[in-house]
Amino acid sequence: MKKAFWLAGATVLALAQPASAGDSIKIGFVSTFSGPTAVIGNDMRNSFELALDHLGRKMGGKPVEVLYEDDGQKPDVGKQKTEKLIQSDKVDFIVGYIWSNVLLASLKTAVDSKTFLITSNAGPSQLAGELCSPYVFSTSWQNDQTPQAVGTYMNQKGVKSVFLIGPNYAAGKDMLAGVKSTFKGQVVGEEYTVWPSQLDFSAELTKAKNSKAESIFVFYPGAAGVQFLNQYAQAGLKGQIPLYTAFTIDELSLPLQKDNAIGVPGAQQWVNDLPFPENKKFVEDYRKKYTGLRPTFYGAQSYDAANLINSAVVAVKGDTSKKDEMKAEMEKANFKSVRGPFKYGNNHIPIQNFYLQDVVKDADGQLSLKTVATIVKDDQDRFHDKCPMKK
């Protein structure tokens, strides 16, 4: 009897769930929440939650429900989680994706189901070119753009030759191709390492040292960036061969990299000290809400993703079935981005500034990142011509 009662109750609950779904905005969030790079996923979730707090946890008058799913940094798992969110949870939007290879594996599911996908980090070249879709938007960048800015900066510094090192996966190849496309000097060598398992770069550093290159460029996101800087310093290369980076030094890796990171320049489209009121609010409230933590660019991009979605939902007054109108609204990038105002290109990738960032000691004596200069203004990715969508 008692069992039957519970069963009946459970059935009612199960039936009630889909009925109420239409009254809320459902967002799926795919990122890495386990393993060594879980800190990045946490930062993205923290920032997304903070954005929802700032929005009163409502969009277009409807409550927002977010389902977080862990991709474990694996493309096959990311694809499964994306399918689950779209097919069984029937989310209105899907957000996140740190890793280009995970995004590429998950992309087709979202596009085929006409679910809006907002990538708040990964920016593989294919997505900006032939795989661009009306349902996919980026609040980050195309992978090549940041290293292109680094290459431009190296030209400004008069660097004559470089040795490139990066991980052997979609983003690693984009990054090294990006530097090569703008750097005018000689590329002496190019090494790819096994990703994400290889953590010892002794063989690559030895080659870089013996190549007599004037500089080294690396792309190592997450903990690998800490390991690379450690080994670079231990090999005595600091002060001998200057290092240039993309996505290797951020607020998560800095507390571990410590003094190794001082004097190592990088480029970024967002830095914590950009002088926009929205950015100040984001950084200050983040530090208040999550004591001891500091937001990274991963978080800033996720914060922007929430606001981009909000702009679309508000425009259709919460009726998420009006996909064309939501798409048209999002193409305007009609929200206050923490990186400052930007426009979308035909492929839904931001046209934006890239800044030179440096590591400094801040007022509390803690190491932090600081904007030094603007390297490029209103930069558009170099694959937008290959995207069949036109403005």
Add this chain to the structure above:
Amino acid sequence: MLVLVEQSLNGLQFGLLLFLLAAGLTLVFGIMDFVNLAHGSLYMMGAYFAATFVAWTNSFVLGILMALGATLLLGIALEFIALRHLYGRDHLDQVLATFGLILFFNDAVRLIWGPAGLSLPLPAWLTVPVQIVPGVFYPAYRLSIIVVALAVAALLYVVVMRTRIGMLIRAGASNREMIGALGINIKLLFTLVFGLGAALAGLAGLMQAPILTVQIGMGENILILAFVIIVIGGIGSIRGAFMAAIFVGMIDTLGRAFLPDLLRTVLSSAAASTAAPALSSMLIYLLMAIVLVVRPEGLFPAAKR
């Protein structure tokens, strides 16, 4: 030529580090017939202990010695509380239980130290490059890993080949029931061997810590290599583990160093740079496959059961 010297040192250093990990694994596997997947967790714990104790004591050497002791005690406690109940079970049960221990240790570390990982900074005297032959500078710390690991290998050799305990260990590896029947306290011997294996894994972990970061799950990838080594070297054989570890370290490093250039002579540059890392990471497994076909008992098997 000088590049070759330097890359060989890199390979030797990596191989010796793998040896420390594999030595414990092969002892436990060979003598107790016990598959310990949690060996990688002990490696991780060694690194976490070292990072914590070095920060507490402000002394690199003291912190490392304390971490070594702590991992030894942890290994003994682990054997006493959990693992000794599994010796009679078949390998699948042991794999399941020790896999559970991996999850336990990962979450315990997350609870105690947080998810972000730690760093173990080196003292200044270890961060300078040393000139070993004219024109070849090598990081002092990597050189010290080579020295320490070689010393430990020599010590292990003396203990196993020249002492009474070592004789019992070797006897245990060749016939477990017999030494039990001869009145040797096999339980105590097992606890000691497991503790020794744990300390060796911890030593590998804490020596690797300043090069890598101290993070959750750091022992899992490297454990696979350790298993490859004991299969190549012959299960239960310390000498086999030593030789195989050096082989694997050399093949891995030299493959990474020279394969891309070699491939570039036959393939386009872009194809070569993509294929080389994939191929060089396969070389070790290729070696293992060949060894399994030609000498299934390993290159240097322990005495026959």
